Amino acid sequence: MTIKISIDCMGGDHGPSVTVPAAISFANREPEVELVLVGLEEKIRAELKKHKVITHPRLSVLHASEVVTMDDSIETALRRKKDSSMRLAINLVKDGQAHACVSAGNTGALMAVSRYLLKTIPGVDRPAICTILPNQKDGPTYMLDLGANVDCEPEHLHQFALMGSALVSAMEGKSRPTVGLLNVGEEDIKGNEVVKHTAELLRADHEKGILNFYGNVEGNDIFEGTTDIVVCDGFVGNVTLKASEGLGRFVKKVLTTEFKSGILNMLGALIARGAIKAISRRLNPSRYNGASLLGLRGLVFKSHGGADAYGYEWAIRRAFDAAKYDVLSRIATTIADLMPQAEVSAKHAEVAAGGVEGKIIVNESTQQKTA
Amino acid sequence: MTIKISIDCMGGDHGPSVTVPAAISFANREPEVELVLVGLEEKIRAELKKHKVITHPRLSVLHASEVVTMDDSIETALRRKKDSSMRLAINLVKDGQAHACVSAGNTGALMAVSRYLLKTIPGVDRPAICTILPNQKDGPTYMLDLGANVDCEPEHLHQFALMGSALVSAMEGKSRPTVGLLNVGEEDIKGNEVVKHTAELLRADHEKGILNFYGNVEGNDIFEGTTDIVVCDGFVGNVTLKASEGLGRFVKKVLTTEFKSGILNMLGALIARGAIKAISRRLNPSRYNGASLLGLRGLVFKSHGGADAYGYEWAIRRAFDAAKYDVLSRIATTIADLMPQAEVSAKHAEVAAGGVEGKIIVNESTQQKTA
Numbered sequence: 211m212t213i214k215i216s217i218d219c220m221g222g223d224h225g226p227s228v229t230v231p232a233a234i235s236f237a238n239r240e241p242e243v244e245l246v247l248v249g250l251e252e253k254i255r256a257e258l259k260k261h262k263v264i265t266h267p268r269l270s271v272l273h274a275s276e277v278v279t280m281d282d283s284i285e286t287a288l289r290r291k292k293d294s295s296m297r298l299a300i301n302l303v304k305d306g307q308a309h310a311c312v313s314a315g316n317t318g319a320l321m322a323v324s325r326y327l328l329k330t331i332p333g334v335d336r337p338a339i340c341t342i343l344p345n346q347k348d349g350p351t352y353m354l355d356l357g358a359n360v361d362c363e364p365e366h367l368h369q370f371a372l373m374g375s376a377l378v379s380a381m382e383g384k385s386r387p388t389v390g391l392l393n394v395g396e397e398d399i400k401g402n403e404v405v406k407h408t409a410e411l412l413r414a415d416h417e418k419g420i421l422n423f424y425g426n427v428e429g430n431d432i433f434e435g436t437t438d439i440v441v442c443d444g445f446v447g448n449v450t451l452k453a454s455e456g457l458g459r460f461v462k463k464v465l466t467t468e469f470k471s472g473i474l475n476m477l478g479a480l481i482a483r484g485a486i487k488a489i490s491r492r493l494n495p496s497r498y499n500g501a502s503l504l505g506l507r508g509l510v511f512k513s514h515g516g517a518d519a520y521g522y523e524w525a526i527r528r529a530f531d532a533a534k535y536d537v538l539s540r541i542a543t544t545i546a547d548l549m550p551q552a553e554v555s556a557k558h559a560e561v562a563a564g565g566v567e568g569k570i571i572v573n574e575s576t577q578q579k580t581a
Numbered sequence: 582m583t584i585k586i587s588i589d590c591m592g593g594d595h596g597p598s599v600t601v602p603a604a605i606s607f608a609n610r611e612p613e614v615e616l617v618l619v620g621l622e623e624k625i626r627a628e629l630k631k632h633k634v635i636t637h638p639r640l641s642v643l644h645a646s647e648v649v650t651m652d653d654s655i656e657t658a659l660r661r662k663k664d665s666s667m668r669l670a671i672n673l674v675k676d677g678q679a680h681a682c683v684s685a686g687n688t689g690a691l692m693a694v695s696r697y698l699l700k701t702i703p704g705v706d707r708p709a710i711c712t713i714l715p716n717q718k719d720g721p722t723y724m725l726d727l728g729a730n731v732d733c734e735p736e737h738l739h740q741f742a743l744m745g746s747a748l749v750s751a752m753e754g755k756s757r758p759t760v761g762l763l764n765v766g767e768e769d770i771k772g773n774e775v776v777k778h779t780a781e782l783l784r785a786d787h788e789k790g791i792l793n794f795y796g797n798v799e800g801n802d803i804f805e806g807t808t809d810i811v812v813c814d815g816f817v818g819n820v821t822l823k824a825s826e827g828l829g830r831f832v833k834k835v836l837t838t839e840f841k842s843g844i845l846n847m848l849g850a851l852i853a854r855g856a857i858k859a860i861s862r863r864l865n866p867s868r869y870n871g872a873s874l875l876g877l878r879g880l881v882f883k884s885h886g887g888a889d890a891y892g893y894e895w896a897i898r899r900a901f902d903a904a905k906y907d908v909l910s911r912i913a914t915t916i917a918d919l920m921p922q923a924e925v926s927a928k929h930a931e932v933a934a935g936g937v938e939g940k941i942i943v944n945e946s947t948q949q950k951t952a
Contacts, residue, residue, distance in 0.1 A: 346831050357765050360773045394728050394819040402731045402816060429823025433831040445773060446820055448765040449813070452800030453821045454828050460717050460804040461832050464863050468856040475856035482849020485839040492835050 212244050212268075213533045214308045215526060216299040219249035220277040222314025222515045222522075226250075229314065230257035232522035236530075237268050243530055244268045246302060249295040250277070274298045278319050280515060287319035288326055296320060300327050303508040309533035310509035312500070312525050320512055321358050321503060328508040333545040336362075337505035338370045339444070339512065340377060341451065342498050345435030352378050352387075353432060353440045356501060357448035364407040367391070367441055369545070371412055373504045374439040375421055376544035380535040382438070390427030390437035392446060400426060404443070420548050458495055465489075496521030500528035502537075509538055583615050583639075584904045585679045586897060587670040590620035591648040593685025593886045593893075597621075600685065601628035603893035607901075608639050614901055617679060619643045620666040645669045649690050651886060658690035659697055667691060671698050674879040680904035681880035683871075683896050691883055692729050692874060699879040704916040707733075708876035709741045709815070710883065711748060712822065713869050716806030723749050723758075724803060724811045727872060728819035735778040738762070738812055740916070742783055744875045745810040746792055747915035751906040753809070761798030761808035763817060771797060775814070829866055836860075867892030871899035873908075880909055 219229040226249060233245045247254050251273040263269065274295035278287045287294065296315045302308035304327045313320050321337065330337055340354035354370050355362070362370075371389045378387040391409055393401040398409065409426065416423035424437045429450065432440050442450070469479040469486070479486055491497075495514075499521035503510040509532050513525035532538075590600040597620060604616045618625050622644035634640065645666035649658045658665065667686045673679035675698045684691050692708065701708055711725035725741050726733070733741075742760045749758040762780055764772040769780065780797065787794035795808045800821065803811050813821070840850040840857070850857055862868075866885075870892035874881040880903050884896035903909070 344831065346834055360765055392820055394731055394816055400731075429820040429825070430827030430830070432824050433827035442820070445765055446817055449763055449800040449817050450821055450824045453803050453825060454800070456801030456804035457825050457828055459801070460715065461864065463717055464860055468859045468863075469853060471859075472855065475853040478849045478851070478853020478856065480849070481852060482840060482846040484843065485846035485849065488839045488842075489835055492839075493832065 211534075212242055213310070213530050214244045214246065214302075215529050215533070216246045216248055216272075216302040216308040216311045217526070218296045218299040218311065218313035218315055219247050219254050220274070220295040220315075221320075222513060222517065223280070224516075224518075225277075226253050226257040228517065228519050228522050230254060231261055232519040232526060233269065234258070234261050234263055234266070235519065236523050236526045237266060240527075240530065241268075242534075243526075244270075245526070246270050246272050246299075246308060248272045248274050248299040248302070250274065272298060272302070278315050278323075280316050282316060282319055284318050284322040287316070288322055294323075297323050297327070300324050300508070300510060303510065304328055310511060310529040312511045312513060312522075312529045314513035314515050314517055314522065314525070316515075317357060317512060320510065324503055324506055324508070324510045328506040328510070330505050331507055331542045331545055334369055334373070334505035336366050336369070337503055338366075338373065339447075339501050340370075340374060340504050341501035343432055343451075343454065344492070344498060345433050347435035349435055349438075350382075350498070351432050351435055351440055352438060353442070353447060353451070354504065355442065355444040355447050356451050357444045358503070359444040360448075361445075362404065362443035364404055364411055367404070367408040367443065368411040368415075369505070371408075371415075371421060371423075371439070371441045372544055372548055373541050374441060376541040377502065377504060377532075377537055378438050380537045380540045381531060384438060386422040387438035388422045388424045388436075389439045389441060390424045390431060392432075392440050392442035392450075393426040393428065395428065396426050398426070408441075415548070455495060458493065461493070497524060500525030502528065502532060504541065507538075507542075509533055582905075583613055584681070584901050585615045585617065585673075586900050586904070587617045587619055587643075587673040587679040587682045588897070589667045589670040589682065589684035589686055590618050590625050591645070591666040591686075592691075593884060593888065594651070595887075595889075596648075597624045597628040599888065599890050599893050601625060602632055603890040603897060604640065605629070605632050605634055605637070606890065607894050607897045608637060611898075611901065612639075613905075614897075615639045615641075616897070617641050617643050617670075617673060619645050619670040619673070621645065621648070643669060643673070649686050649694075651687050653687060653690055655689050655693040658687070659693055665694075668694050668698070671695050671879070671881060674881065675699055681882060681900040683882045683884060683893075683900045685884035685886050685888055685893065685896070687886075688728060688883060691881065695874055695877055695879070695881045699877040699881070701876050702878055702913045702916055705740055705744070705876035707737050707740070708874055709737075709744065710818075710872050711745060711875050712872035714803055714822075714825065715863070715869060716804050718806035720806055720809075721753075721869070722803050722806055722811055723809060724813070724818060724822070725875065726813065726815040726818050727822050728815045729874070730815040731819075732816075733775065733814035735775055735782055738775070738779040738814065739782040739786075740876070742779075742786075742792060742794075742810070742812045743915055744912050745812060747912040748873065748875060748903075748908055749809050751908045751911045752902060755809060757793040758809035759793045759795045759807075760810045760812060761795045761802060763803075763811050763813035763821075764797040764799065766799065767797045769797070779812075826866060829864065832864070868895060871896030873899065873903060875912065878909075878913075880904055 338355035342350035709726035713721035
């Protein structure tokens, strides 16, 4: 089965100079993908040409006349820039012409436009952002929410746990992934009222066999890999993620400075270049790029705004895997089965997600051509 | 001037085997300090003997018959173990027989007992825990709160900012240290209601010249050193700190594994051992050990429970510096000057803090002897 993914080529700090080479590389690596490059056609074609791609059987271009910048307000993205690359890329998912969308654009705008166009899955009050982080067990830790919801009620955190569980189950092939609730201590009495009440909801699910709830986890457990999923509100998640990124850059700077200070250190580094390469690979945040916007009736992946082509390709890979493993209908089914309020069946979301048919036809005359 | 510090020798994961050698080392290094080793006398003396210290002019022992364990509830620490090493150590500060106290014990118990015995500074509703973290500018970033207050109102965060500012001003000799408010974005519109309202309070102080408020900062700014102080609630601070510790251990494991994999890497590491030593030193969390409990009428420092002797010595060093630089009365004065509700003058706190006189006399017959 061919997976079609729309790429918002204009998003992020670097635009087409990162998104286009990442798309070319991924298309060449993965024969089962078709990518639609959405954005200012002239710029995308120039970038394709730079990489000597004049035509490609699985790359096409869809012109969008506007760009949502990193500084644009949600209002601007939603109401004014109706022909933005971000919006058209998401629209392809909505119209069933792409299985998933990837964008490195402004997170707030991406969430707002996605939510406006795709709507939420029945039973989900608020979508959440979920990413993966490396851990000591050499596996990924999935963490959500990362900033879509700065204030959460226990019901929201409960839904995040269910969505995260469905996501990991699909992506990692784990039938009962463990869920940890991020807190300031392991004991039940720790934390604020929201967290304590959330724990009760998750424990009840655990007792019913619905969720594999480990209990409270602390900040260090994220990188220790204590649980497959770590659930928290978007404020805590966002700060923790960015602090980790900041610490990662600090460590990188210390390593670089010290191995370049003096001839002996440089020589040692040269001899141990295998180790240094392995360290650099294992600690490279680009490998963990690509956060999913969960809870929408369509797959949307957010790349880090500053990602390089290598990192952006990882975000495309995640979107591809999510479509391939049918994450969307698995989440919809989980939510529909488990949440009493989700009376509407998961069918709706399945239809919205799975119905990619035939070719993308959008003003073929000028807007869309095979690259 | 001699600074007297009481050491809760029984606290932490390792007890006297860490606290006693740290105390000996610090006393030998710092001629202006006198340390009172509080705890089970027999164990402390055995440890002193192990380090060939039979008598020391600036080390004394105060017997305490009970120990607050890491698992003890606050209730137990407060109401039942009235002869605990933790309590007696804090009591020395209360009674003016020590300038500061250091403990690696259970944070919740330490805060509760400290607060019960010492009370808060007039104008401070809630004490906070403040630690330092390394940053890319090679200076420390002071961060508070780290877990004493899981739910905060804007007034509390406002007080944390004032206390942090007074602390940094005293400890680092900076007249106008910068204060950042931890948030999910830099823009004023970002964050939850508590953070937005706090920003208004801090901006008002900034306009009056009371505080050097930088504005919102994000997680990465902690390690980039964007501001001298980062203010947040105890939930966010605790999770962020522990996540950073977890990531630090993950990085350490990756480095160790890779430099030990294969003869070439081991050889390179040997040749570049200068760099590896420098990296290990710069990234060693022990150097940042020693968090202050701010807002109390006495100086109490918390060491990490798992700290080694090197790390514990850093915590003693911080307590020593705080007493030397008169942190307590500077905080009291700042709060009294700036908070309209702090009508009581800072005098009270100054008296409580500064009045260490003469020798420590506590049941000289058996309980306290010069080691």
